Amino acid sequence: MVVRVREYNGYMKKEVRALEMYEMVRDLPYTTDAAYDSLGLREQGRGNCVAKAALLAEEFLACGLVVRLVSWEYELPVLVEVQRSLRFSSDVHTAVEARIEGEWVLVDATHDPPLADLCLTVGQWNGLTSTEPAYAPLGSIISHDGHGSAARLGRLRSRIDQQVGATHPDIVNQYQRDLNGLFEQARR
DSSP states (O other), rough: OOOOEEEETTTTTTHHHHHHHHHHHSSSOOEEEESSHHHHHHHSOOEEEHHHHHHHHHHHHHHOOOEEEEEEEEEOOOOOOGGGSSOOEEEEEEEEEETTTTEEEEEEEESSSGGGTOOOOOOOOOOSSSOSSSSOOOOOOTTTTTHHHHHHHHHHHHHHHHHHOOOOOHHHHHHHHHHHHHOOOOOO
């Protein structure tokens, strides 16, 4: 079934709504110590990449887009001094892919605009083509709906969790405090 909607300045209504939702989610503060899911992000107004991707996926679905979550390993950018004491240097990032004109398009709304001052990638989306990813992938991108994806993500997360576990908890906590403090400074 084909649904026709009235064009608005060259875009279809659902695409205009999707662009609005992208900017709304992107502009919510990114932090690693708040919401970890869409419900928490709606309540707290700030969250990590998993929360922001989940909320964006929900909003895109409500706009009528076909979406899927994707994840990949990335190298942590060195932003705070205590980070040099960590026993891990990578993490897992999550974003959204939307089906646009028959192609999967990466739509990453992770970093809010003030974080550009920290040299973090802040996505810009035109509604048709992929955004730049918040973090460059190390290896392949794993679609959450792909064959064997749960096992691949599980192995990846398990390996990184072991590395995090090798770091003293006080250092991990200091890293989180310093990193999120840096984010707040950038927003002032």
